[in-house]
Amino acid sequence: MARHPRPVEKFDQPVTPAETGARSDRPSVPGFWSWRKVRAYVSLTHPVPIAIVMIATAAFAAIFAEGLPPFRLAATLLLAMLGGQLAIGALNELVDVELDAASKPWKPIPSGAVSRFGARMIAACGLGMAALFGASLGVAALLLLFVGTGLGLAYDLWLKRTPWSWLPYVLALPLLPIWVRTVVIGFDARLLLLYPLGLGAGAAIHLAQALPDCESDRAAGLRNPVSRLGERRSL
Template identity: 35%
Template sequence: MVGIATVVFGFVATRGNPDGLVLARTWLVVMCGHAAIGLSNDYVDRNRDALAQPDKPIPSGDISPDLAYWLVIVLLAIQVILYFTLPVGAALLAFAATASGLLYNLRLKDTVLSWVPYFISFSTYILFLWSALDRFDPKLLWLYPPAFLLTIGINLANALPDIDSDRQRHRSKGLAHRLGIRRTRVACWLIFALTPLLCLGLTNVTPVNRVYIEVLGLCGVVVVLANILLYLRLPRPQALELTWKLSCLSTFCTAAGWLAALSL
């Protein structure tokens, strides 16, 4: 999803005319950081996953812990080398996005501040793309109000499938664990349904092409409604996992619509 989003946003930032090599470099920086964060999360949680999610790569034996550890080191090293090919501002933003993801894995995941790295990573990710592609515009700072809501929603949706197991086995105290499954689920639906309305409200404050957020924001709301209907029909484990996947899709629709409205 992140790889596809990077390419799509690259075309949005350059209005459909990206430099192929620059976009490829930007994509590689993003994917190295994204993969390093994901693998480090699996490495840190390997003992927890052995009990709750034994089919994940490390507990299942597909990847050894040592291999995962060294892959993280290699990916981070490649990303750091690529920093030297970027504008200074873009390199700093990429560093902030990756560092916040690692901070989440190592320190903040099971705390009430677990949403903070999501907010930092998401907001700096977008600014990084535009900076790396030499398309930065101060108007992009209007991303922050909806980004604040969307990142809290994504953080809650990501934790939703594991709330019960995390509470029972690991005594986790993240925001979703404090809210519980029912309130977390409702909070996700409200956040992803209301954020497009916030974006529409912001069109009265800053000049944008609102047709993009109207169309894609509506798509995001439709995804939320589909999520609610499917949740009522599916067994609970499948429904919780589906909520996470559809939350990602709804976030992508709203974020892409608001970015396009600001950029095109």
């Protein structure tokens, strides 16, 4: 018995370019949560520096607690720090979007993987996290957290492209153990003596982080220490 050809259904027909463009404009939930977008949002926040800060925070907490601190205290401490770091990283990408569009078009916002609105939401949620969890750590700890986060935001907004770009690093680096000690035990003014030691370490960390952007910063006319010193002197 001969088989009759099956009628061609609409979904069997080839998709025209016009239809493809029309479909791509429609919101797609699976597409929105694609791994590409997830990776882009993670990259937006500068995950490697965040991981280093989080590990250092946990290590200082263990040192000052002389062992494992209470779980709830440790979780609150880490979440407060994470919120501030997320805000700093997202704002950094927002401020640099025009420069990155010319020199690093593959980055999350210039590539279109992350919208400016999405980056603003990450920054706002990060600040909300820092305020929410930091408030439960006490007034002194909350104020120190705001100072540290404020230094990072000031770097993003004003100091990054100036000869003073090293200053937030020098001030914020010794502030981390001071803040953790305040949360775990209480404030100790003697820890302010860490600032002379933090001067060299903070400046070195700043130079190391800014070194990969030396050429693009010079091309954009930035006046930060790395672009003025050059790669060889910075090393």
